Amino acid sequence: MQPAELSAVEIVAAIRQGDMTAVQCTEAFLDRAARLDGSINAFLKIDREGALETAAAIDARRKAGKPLGALAGLPVAVKDALCTRDLPTTCASKMLAGFRPPYDADTVARLRAADAVIVGKTNMDEFAMGGSNENSAFGPVKNPWDLSRAPGGSSGGSAACVAADMAPVAIGSDTGGSIRQPAGLCGITGLKPTYGRVSRRGLVAFASSLDQIGPMARSAADCALVLETIAGHDPRDSTSLTAEVPRYSELLEQPLTGLKIGRVAEHYAEGLDPEVRKGVDEAYAVFEAAGATVHDIELPHAKYGVPTYYLIAPCEASSNLARYDGAHYGHRAEPGTGHQAEPAGGHRAESGSSQHFDSPLVEMYCRSRGEGFGPEVKRRIMLGTYALSAGYYDAYYAKALKVRRLIRQDYLDAFAKVDLIGGPVSATPAFKLGEKTGDPLAMYLVDLYTVATNLAGVGGISFPCGFTRGGLPVGFQLQGPALAEPLLLRATDRFQRLTDWHLRRPKQTA
Amino acid sequence: MTLARKDVAKVAMLARLALSDAEIDTMTGELSKIVGFVSLLEEIDTAAVAPLAHPLDTQNAFRDDVPAASLTTAEALQSAPRHDGECFLVPAVLGESGAA
Numbered sequence: 303m304q305p306a307e308l309s310a311v312e313i314v315a316a317i318r319q320g321d322m323t324a325v326q327c328t329e330a331f332l333d334r335a336a337r338l339d340g341s342i343n344a345f346l347k348i349d350r351e352g353a354l355e356t357a358a359a360i361d362a363r364r365k366a367g368k369p370l371g372a373l374a375g376l377p378v379a380v381k382d383a384l385c386t387r388d389l390p391t392t393c394a395s396k397m398l399a400g401f402r403p404p405y406d407a408d409t410v411a412r413l414r415a416a417d418a419v420i421v422g423k424t425n426m427d428e429f430a431m432g433g434s435n436e437n438s439a440f441g442p443v444k445n446p447w448d449l450s451r452a453p454g455g456s457s458g459g460s461a462a463c464v465a466a467d468m469a470p471v472a473i474g475s476d477t478g479g480s481i482r483q484p485a486g487l488c489g490i491t492g493l494k495p496t497y498g499r500v501s502r503r504g505l506v507a508f509a510s511s512l513d514q515i516g517p518m519a520r521s522a523a524d525c526a527l528v529l530e531t532i533a534g535h536d537p538r539d540s541t542s543l544t545a546e547v548p549r550y551s552e553l554l555e556q557p558l559t560g561l562k563i564g565r566v567a568e569h570y571a572e573g574l575d576p577e578v579r580k581g582v583d584e585a586y587a588v589f590e591a592a593g594a595t596v597h598d599i600e601l602p603h604a605k606y607g608v609p610t611y612y613l614i615a616p617c618e619a620s621s622n623l624a625r626y627d628g629a630h631y632g633h634r635a636e637p638g639t640g641h642q643a644e645p646a647g648g649h650r651a652e653s654g655s656s657q658h659f660d661s662p663l664v665e666m667y668c669r670s671r672g673e674g675f676g677p678e679v680k681r682r683i684m685l686g687t688y689a690l691s692a693g694y695y696d697a698y699y700a701k702a703l704k705v706r707r708l709i710r711q712d713y714l715d716a717f718a719k720v721d722l723i724g725g726p727v728s729a730t731p732a733f734k735l736g737e738k739t740g741d742p743l744a745m746y747l748v749d750l751y752t753v754a755t756n757l758a759g760v761g762g763i764s765f766p767c768g769f770t771r772g773g774l775p776v777g778f779q780l781q782g783p784a785l786a787e788p789l790l791l792r793a794t795d796r797f798q799r800l801t802d803w804h805l806r807r808p809k810q811t812a
Numbered sequence: 813m814t815l816a817r818k819d820v821a822k823v824a825m826l827a828r829l830a831l832s833d834a835e836i837d838t839m840t841g842e843l844s845k846i847v848g849f850v851s852l853l854e855e856i857d858t859a860a861v862a863p864l865a866h867p868l869d870t871q872n873a874f875r876d877d878v879p880a881a882s883l884t885t886a887e888a889l890q891s892a893p894r895h896d897g898e899c900f901l902v903p904a905v906l907g908e909s910g911a912a
Contacts, residue, residue: 402891629892629902688823703863704861708856743846757867
């Protein structure tokens with residue numbers, strides 16, 4: 303039995319039935335990661351020792367006839383934005399190099415309680431800010447389908463490690479598309495649940511009104527299995543939802559007869575790659591063959607999604623990232639000597655600065671942050687601070703909040719007419735590494751089809767619906783109303799019973 | 813939309829970011845471009861629209877005020893760059909610091 307060829311659902315069943323041990327399974331994935339990750343860079347940390355120890359303990363408990371958790375023996379890779387008590391948590395930033403969280407994120411605690419095996423922490427854009435994984439302080443992730451291309455971001459490491467079968471399941475986080483876009487570019491399935499469905503406790507905060515954790519895997523059925531473990535109310539996240547968690551994996555069977563899927567006129571704007579368009583159109587045809595009907599709808603404020611997002615998210619980030627002060631944890635600039643302060647290593651500011659600091663403490667704050675943060679994080683902190691500063695608040699931040707309401711209203715109006723909204727995840731397939739790094743604004747536009755989901759607080763799922771002639775995956779996105787995860791998963795699962803795009807594997811990592 | 817260099821330098825101090833002169837130059841150009849882009853929102857009439865800070869109609873989550881275990885001092889200090897076993901250590905809060 304080759305564990306890398308099995309789905310998460312099959313792995314859990316095989317271990318439960320004794321067809322395979324947790325150690326055999328974990329070892330198989332770790333061996334693949336050891337062999338392949340040198341060229342992909344999906345992991346920031348592979349915890350071989352810890353994972354095998356956990357797996358052995360699960361096998362021993364099974365042998366002794368003791369009860370096992372719902373995910374017993376399932377290897378899971380976790381985005382490095384989630385706190386893990388026994389593993390470093392860096393958010394791919396020099397600011398957090400060497401940081402050891404004193405607690406587990408709620409999602410990590412739930413995975414451990416369900417006897418999942420955490421195999422490592424995955425690479426990402428620094429503090430989840432980026433759409434290509436090139437903003438990692440520890441080097442970009444390569445797309446397993448073409449190593450010269452980006453895997454998307456910010457959960458690029460999580461997407462790539464599933465695409466290359468280095469883990470059957472990974473956890474990502476999505477603030478403006480960071481689960482769905484890399485899933486689409488890497489040919490896997492990724493779910494961004496409704497805001498608040500999964501606790502944010504222990505997820506390093508980027509934009510608190512937008513951040514949401516979700517599963518990334520081969521298929522909707524595997525995502526369903528993981529979501530039913532990680533979803534649920536957490537009294538320590540006051541924004542987590544109290545609604546009961548359905549058994550998602552038991553709700554996949556019902557056919558799609560009568561399901562109404564919206565096709566959005568605004569998705570066919572200039573810039574949509576013809577091969578992506580073809581894949582998306584064919585996906586609608588698959589849904590129609592499954593009994594769904596497709597209806598043309600409008601999201602009139604769609605084109606304002608990206609500018610609205612790039613005000614709200616940086617504003618929230620500038621506030622959230624104020625906690626990195628060099629005093630409590632994380633990088634600290636070595637004390638200066640008065641007028642000739644000399645920062646140590648890191649992103650050292652080039653010589654020549656005319657900044658004046660009010661006190662040694664303020665100087666330490668500023669230098670620690672100047673050295674610890676990479677260029678994109680600095681850019682977003684600056685943008686957010688500017689938009690919140692006196693004289694600009696109403697013109698930018700308050701304005702964006704008003705447009706956010708209009709965007710959410712578009713969704714409420716659309717869901718009065720249709721059950722789900724379809725469309726592309728990204729306008730193009732995976733782009734070349736370096737292609738957009740010189741132009742921050744071009745990189746922001748890769749989020750065109752995904753940011754509005756987060757602004758509206760609803761759920762979205764992306765999955766492969768075809769390949770380009772050059773062999774790159776094309777992703778399809780479904781968005782649903784709040785708490786429509788059962789429907790998102792069921793529709794995607796039905797699509798995956800009728801197609802085999804999600805079963806294709808990249809040749810490079812065979 | 814063009815931001816003035818001195819405004820960018822002021823924002824850097826508000827954000828507590830030490831930036832070199834070269835970084836401030838680059839940032840001035842990039843932020844001007846981005847602010848120009850987000851100004852697209854000006855074309856929407858939002859006079860009658862209330863701001864939406866949060867996607868869901870959430871209510872304040874109350875709990876009983878009962879003592880419970882929290883991080884120990886050692887746990888809270890475990891990743892501190894400098895501490896004395898009880899407190900975080902930082903440079904002087906008062907006093908001048910020169911430009912560098």
